[in-house]
Amino acid sequence: MTQPPIARRVTTRDVAARAGVSQPTVSLVLNRNPTARIAAETQARVLRAAEELGYRPNVVARGLAQRRSYALGIVVPELRNPFFIDVISGAERVAAEEQYAVLLSETGGRSPLAHLEALQGRQIDGIIIDARTASAVPSSVLAQTNVVLIDEPSGLWPGVASDAASAGRQAAEHLIALGHREIAFIGPADDVHAMRMRERGFVQTLRAAGLSIPSLFLRRAPGTASGGHDAMRLLLTRRSRPSAVFCANDLCALGALKACAAAGVSVPRDLSIIGCDDIEMARLVTPELTTVAVPARELGARAARMLLRTLAGAAPDVRPARLLPVRLVARGTTAAVPADRSTV
Amino acid sequence: MTQPPIARRVTTRDVAARAGVSQPTVSLVLNRNPTARIAAETQARVLRAAEELGYRPNVVARGLAQRRSYALGIVVPELRNPFFIDVISGAERVAAEEQYAVLLSETGGRSPLAHLEALQGRQIDGIIIDARTASAVPSSVLAQTNVVLIDEPSGLWPGVASDAASAGRQAAEHLIALGHREIAFIGPADDVHAMRMRERGFVQTLRAAGLSIPSLFLRRAPGTASGGHDAMRLLLTRRSRPSAVFCANDLCALGALKACAAAGVSVPRDLSIIGCDDIEMARLVTPELTTVAVPARELGARAARMLLRTLAGAAPDVRPARLLPVRLVARGTTAAVPADRSTV
DNA sequence: TTGTAAGCGTTATCAG
DNA sequence: CTGATAACGCTTACAA
Numbered sequence: 001m002t003q004p005p006i007a008r009r010v011t012t013r014d015v016a017a018r019a020g021v022s023q024p025t026v027s028l029v030l031n032r033n034p035t036a037r038i039a040a041e042t043q044a045r046v047l048r049a050a051e052e053l054g055y056r057p058n059v060v061a062r063g064l065a066q067r068r069s070y071a072l073g074i075v076v077p078e079l080r081n082p083f084f085i086d087v088i089s090g091a092e093r094v095a096a097e098e099q100y101a102v103l104l105s106e107t108g109g110r111s112p113l114a115h116l117e118a119l120q121g122r123q124i125d126g127i128i129i130d131a132r133t134a135s136a137v138p139s140s141v142l143a144q145t146n147v148v149l150i151d152e153p154s155g156l157w158p159g160v161a162s163d164a165a166s167a168g169r170q171a172a173e174h175l176i177a178l179g180h181r182e183i184a185f186i187g188p189a190d191d192v193h194a195m196r197m198r199e200r201g202f203v204q205t206l207r208a209a210g211l212s213i214p215s216l217f218l219r220r221a222p223g224t225a226s227g228g229h230d231a232m233r234l235l236l237t238r239r240s241r242p243s244a245v246f247c248a249n250d251l252c253a254l255g256a257l258k259a260c261a262a263a264g265v266s267v268p269r270d271l272s273i274i275g276c277d278d279i280e281m282a283r284l285v286t287p288e289l290t291t292v293a294v295p296a297r298e299l300g301a302r303a304a305r306m307l308l309r310t311l312a313g314a315a316p317d318v319r320p321a322r323l324l325p326v327r328l329v330a331r332g333t334t335a336a337v338p339a340d341r342s343t344v
Numbered sequence: 345m346t347q348p349p350i351a352r353r354v355t356t357r358d359v360a361a362r363a364g365v366s367q368p369t370v371s372l373v374l375n376r377n378p379t380a381r382i383a384a385e386t387q388a389r390v391l392r393a394a395e396e397l398g399y400r401p402n403v404v405a406r407g408l409a410q411r412r413s414y415a416l417g418i419v420v421p422e423l424r425n426p427f428f429i430d431v432i433s434g435a436e437r438v439a440a441e442e443q444y445a446v447l448l449s450e451t452g453g454r455s456p457l458a459h460l461e462a463l464q465g466r467q468i469d470g471i472i473i474d475a476r477t478a479s480a481v482p483s484s485v486l487a488q489t490n491v492v493l494i495d496e497p498s499g500l501w502p503g504v505a506s507d508a509a510s511a512g513r514q515a516a517e518h519l520i521a522l523g524h525r526e527i528a529f530i531g532p533a534d535d536v537h538a539m540r541m542r543e544r545g546f547v548q549t550l551r552a553a554g555l556s557i558p559s560l561f562l563r564r565a566p567g568t569a570s571g572g573h574d575a576m577r578l579l580l581t582r583r584s585r586p587s588a589v590f591c592a593n594d595l596c597a598l599g600a601l602k603a604c605a606a607a608g609v610s611v612p613r614d615l616s617i618i619g620c621d622d623i624e625m626a627r628l629v630t631p632e633l634t635t636v637a638v639p640a641r642e643l644g645a646r647a648a649r650m651l652l653r654t655l656a657g658a659a660p661d662v663r664p665a666r667l668l669p670v671r672l673v674a675r676g677t678t679a680a681v682p683a684d685r686s687t688v
Numbered sequence: 689t690t691g692t693a694a695g696c697g698t699t700a701t702c703a704g
Numbered sequence: 705c706t707g708a709t710a711a712c713g714c715t716t717a718c719a720a
Contacts, residue, residue, distance in 0.1 A: 009488075009697095011696095011697055011698090012697070012698070013697075021706080021707080022706070022707045022708070023697090023698090023707090024698090024699075024700085024706085024707070024708080024709090025705095025706060025707070027697095027698065027699060027700090028699090028706085031698095031699080038705065038706075039705065039706085042705085042706080056461065056464065056465050057465060057697090057698080058465065058467060058696090058697050058698070059465045059466045059467070059698095060404055060407050060408055060413055060466060060467045060696090060697080060698090061408055061696070061697035061698040061699090061712090062697080062698050062699070063404050063698085063712090064404055064405055064408050064696090064697080064698070064699090064711095064712045064713065064714090065697080065698040065699040065700080065711075065712055066698080066699060066700090066712085067352075067712065069404055071447075071466075079429050079430075079432065079433045079436075080429075080433075080624065082426075085423050085424075085429060086423075088423065088448070089423045089424075089450060092423075092448060092449070092450050093450070093452075096449070096450075096459070096462070099462065101447045101462070101463075101466055102447065102448050102449075103415075103445045103446065103447055103448075104432070104436060104446050104447075104448040105436070105440070105446075106433060106436050106437070106440075108437075115440070117400065118440070118443065118445070119445075120400065121400050121401055121402065121403045122403045122404060122415075122445055123402060123403070123404045144353075225624065225628055254625075254628045255628065257628075257630075258627075258628055258630065261630035262630075280424065280569065281598075281625050281628070283569075283602075284569055284598045284599065284601075284602050284625070284629065285602075285628065285629050285630070286601075286602065286605035286606075286629070286630070355712095355713055355714085356713070356714065357713075357714095365690075365691085366690065366691045366692075367691095367713090367714085368690085368691070368692080368693095368714085368715075368716080369689090369690060369691075370714095371713095371714060371715060371716085372690085372715090372716095375714095375715080381689060381690095382689065382690075383689060383690085386689080386690080401713090401714080402712090402713055402714070404712090404713080404714095405696090405712070405713035405714045405715090406713080406714055406715075407696090407714090408695095408696045408697065408698090408712085408713080408714075408715095409695080409696050409713080409714045409715040409716080410696080410714085410715065410716095411696065
């Protein structure tokens with residue numbers, strides 16, 4: 001605390017002194033986009049002085065004066081899920097392009113409120129937040145900031161979302177086309193819209209085809225690798241097994257795949273598995289994971305753009321945005337139901 | 345721009361008015377750790393007023409006044425590599441505990457300088473940066489901030505690092521113990537200390553055992569899944585194949601494993617593979633990846649702690665810190681060299 | 689013990 | 705066109 005950790009840097013005042021103009025003039029010259037009405041000669045002097053001194057604007061000070069920070073917050077439950085990483089990456093990219101910073105906050109599921117308030121204390125201009133965390137926080141807190149929800153068309157807040165119902169539908173259609181009739185679902189219990197819709201789209205499509213998921217085949221498990229693993233293990237212990245399983249996300253599916261390998265169940269010969277998200281890892285396992293690709297980076301990028309647009313003056317658009325399309329990527333973990341089963 | 349995107353919030357002035365004291369008094373009451381010499385009665389009034397008004401300090405303003413931002417920057421080349429994610433996660437955690445924010449910057453390998461300067465413009469109190477990015481930036485820029493390098497004991501800047509040489513050594517010892525003699529290495533070409541040391545530790549240990557890596561078995565490839573994949577594919581096309589391969593990181597190893605699967609090479613029967621990092625995915629593939637566990641989260645956490653300690657007044661410690669221990673995790677991708685080969 | 693004054697580095701509003 | 709002057713919200717001497 002003794003010596004300031006931040007070295008004293010060149011300020012507009014220094015530049016002004018050097019250029020022989022007033023300090024605000026420097027500010028004008030340096031900021032006004034369409035060169036404000038400043039004598040060309042003066043401008044040149046200021047610019048040169050700034051250049052020579054190596055002037056760098058102090059964004060914090062600017063923020064204070066403008067009552068905005070040119071920073072976005074992004075809150076996710078956990079960094080472990082590559083899906084969120086892609087969202088973050090997409091958002092960070094467009095934010096950076098617009099000179100916005102990104103404050104990262106990983107709640108770890110604990111005290112999301114504290115994380116949010118910490119962000120707001122920093123005068124965040126807006127916040128990108130995942131559905132689960134948002135729902136764990138009083139809306140009065142969210143109301144204090146511009147907020148964009150990821151994958152949860154709430155009607156309360158603006159958001160970007162993928163077509164989760166379609167994801168479930170495509171997964172179902174794929175399995176149906178392959179002849180599967182004994183089908184299971186593994187997904188998280190929490191009330192996250194995207195997950196619910198994936199499930200609903202899946203179940204409804206099956207139903208429309210005259211199929212249903214017996215309750216024993218409907219497994220609630222955390223959307224993590226170990227969640228998927230454990231759920232699949234349980235599924236495999238029963239004497240009547242499904243011939244195909246849809247997992248609400250890829251992490252889950254990879255865990256399930258792992259459980260099959262451990263149990264000596266051959267995928268896709270004995271069992272088909274299909275995930276959702278299409279994280280990078282989906283192509284690194286063998287066989288490669290069949291999944292429904294969700295444009296995570298694009299979700300993040302759009303969320304950021306939406307926020308930036310609002311900050312630029314546009315009215316926040318609470319209407320549910322167009323759902324980003326998802327598409328099935330058939331790879332190696334799904335196959336036609338084996339002949340010896342199809343007659344069951 | 346018309347209406348400020350940030351809602352006007354309660355300020356110390358509001359609190360002061362309500363408590364019937366001066367604004368600085370509020371500041372004193374709210375901050376002084378050992379309750380500054382303010383009448384207990386006054387303090388109570390102020391605290392109550394703050395409470396009633398729902399006062400939240402404006403960290404930006406405080407930062408401006410104190411010439412520090414209570415924020416850390418963290419710069420990584422890419423979010424794709426789970427290793428960095430863990431580093432970030434570890435750092436974010438300890439930062440958050442100390443009320444520090446984390447500004448995330450993904451360079452994507454492009455214009456690291458711009459990213460750094462953007463961070464510095466925000467009066468970052470310190471920065472955690474990976475070795476590769478740091479080396480791509482003039483040291484004069486780094487000198488403007490408190491910096492901690494990840495996995496690069498440069499002597500120039502403080503840093504935290506894992507025992508990369510030991511990682512290589514352990515990998516080599518493991519393979520040697522399994523009887524391997526035709527051994528390959530796949531690793532990145534860039535001059536990143538940790539990668540170099542992993543390689544060196546590996547090569548030297550082999551050499552000490554009277555083994556060497558023929559140049560054809562020394563493959564330079566990006567430390568990514570596709571890098572590992574491609575390198576392995578090339579290795580497999582030759583008629584003389586190694587019996588074991590050490591990949592400089594897990595991503596690489598997973599790519600290599602994938603290439604084997606695609607080529608019908610059975611791991612670990614026909615070929616052993618060993619990675620380095622122990623990312624979560626290592627346990628999700630089949631067979632599970634044998635690797636050397638590097639405490640990535642701990643690296644991030646220590647980096648943050650080191651930075652915070654410096655900010656609290658401690659002199660930055662440039663001496664190479666104790667290397668964090670790594671340890672081999674023998675799993676499924678390594679096995680004794682097959683009998684029909686050991687005689688070659 | 690507390691209020692006054694100054695300053696952090698900008699931007700914004702005016703007179704000149 | 706340009707330069708004072710006043711914020712922005714807070715901290716930190718320094719007076720009172």
